Amino acid sequence: MDKLLIAGGQRLSGDVRISGSKNAALPLLAASLLTEERVVLTNIPQLHDITTMVQLLGRLGADILIDERCSVEVKAGTQITALAPYELVKKMRASILVLGPLVARFGEARVSLPGGCAIGSRPVDQHIRGLQAMGADVQVENGYVHARVTGRLQGARIMFEMPTVGGTENLLMAACLADGETVLENAAREPEIVDLALLLKRMGALIEGAGTDCIRVQGMKSLHGCQHRVVADRIETGSYLVAAAMTRGDITCRDTRPDLLDAVLLKLKDAGAEITTGEDWIRLRMEDRPQAVSFRTQPYPAFPTDMQAQFMALNAVAQGTGTIIETIFENRFMHVQELNRLGAQIAVDGHTAVVTGVPTLQAAPVMATDLRASMSLVLAALVAEGETLVDRIYHIDRGYECVEEKLRQLGARIRRVQ
């Protein structure tokens, strides 16, 4: 199993190119099932989760062409088998995103239940209830969600109990081929949903309000093919900026979107970073030891849960005490124990973590437990005294493209070992 060996103490500097967003690319790939024509997606990051989604589309019967310049072409003709098997779905929860497009286009789909995951139980009840409101008969049997509809799905008014990113994406895609108007209320507002709506509009869909909490869709009989470039990864961007802030560095993230990172940039400024931005770049300079920051994770545009672990690492070496409240997932503090093994002082009480900054961390063997948690350990290792071995980094390979190459290019001493 691959591990990362990191020698701490290097100040990061230079430029880093930000990849296309994993969380945008996954629903975009699923959306290609909505048409029999060719959908070409560019700026697709090379990541394990993307491979899983591409494998799933292939298993469903789609023709796929991948070129070495990060573009994927999908043609989901008429030979689709609407069955997403457990062995692929269990690898990645986002596989559930094929459910909406499959039922909407083929009238029936069987998709394995994704089950729990390390950061919480994460049910899909909102996805199911939405499809039921659109007239689908949905049964959960033998670990599979089996959805059927006679004729087309019917447009409906759907009120989410909580803003769910995946739920909004699944029903947005389904609504595009439904009969009549669908209104999604209390919808999630994440930039990945806006990117999905952009693709769907290019495919001929009529959508208003993506990026707000009320999305209106006029269903069409069919959609057509198109080409679309995946939006930049705001979480990858934020992670490298935190790395620069922690190492008192000076880096510029290129090919990114500063406008999608308001809440994160605000907290980095509170921590003492000097930030300048252009249309597609962000430069961060940090002279002194960071100041601890406090925040609560919330749906977009507030502070993202996917940046919580990285800021926990920053607070661990900051001046002062920061309080972090996680409101999205019930079990997303698994990195705390590992950070404490490196000498951090973090106390958890329910959904709240209180981090008392220490002047230095010390290297130790640590283990990644989920995707963003693993990045927090890499960040801590970058400033720890000595060589830290981060185990189980297959988690990081799910979501960070070429992580060690990018960090090495910025001056980190990092290498992959078996």
Ligand code: UD1
């Ligand atoms: C997506 C992101 C993930 C991010 C999360 C929150 C992808 C591939 N993943 O995950 O990186 O951390 O958004 O920003 O884009 N919930 C229910 N019932 C449902 C659906 C969700 O109770 O039917 C709950 C979840 O358990 C969770 C909360 O709603 O507590 C938010 O989950 P959701 O927004 O759906 O997250 P994902 O789409 O799975």
